[in-house]
Amino acid sequence: MDILYFAWVRERIGLPKERIETSATTVAELVEELRTREARYAEAFSDLKALRVALDQELSEFDAPLAGVREVAFFPPMTGG
Template sequence: MRILYFAWLRERIGISSEEVETAAPTPAALVEELRAREPRYAAAFADTKAVRVAVDQEMRGWDADLAGAREVAFFPPMTGG
């Protein structure tokens, strides 16, 4: 599965994307796997209330089904003006 990181998540983790092997059933479970990998992931995902998730380029909730997903993107909420 391809994982994309945007904005300050990319800065804290140090990469913009990566390919991972996972059996995580949801984005929430995927984040738990990532947090356990290294401190930089734990820091980036310390407050998931400040993070949005998209699965295969569609906005989803933290409990979305990842079965068959090819891509998960994590990014901060958008602001505009």
């Protein structure tokens, strides 16, 4: 699946996107898998309250299943004004 990183998440990880193979069944499991990769991932995913996630361009929750998902995007909360 494709993983996309935006804003400070991209800056901390150092990549705008990557394609990965995963056995994770939920977004939370995917995050745990990513955290164990390297320190930069652990830093980017250290506070999930500061992150939002979208599955196939639909805003979602971290307990959402990944079955059939092609794209996961991580980004900070958006503000308007």
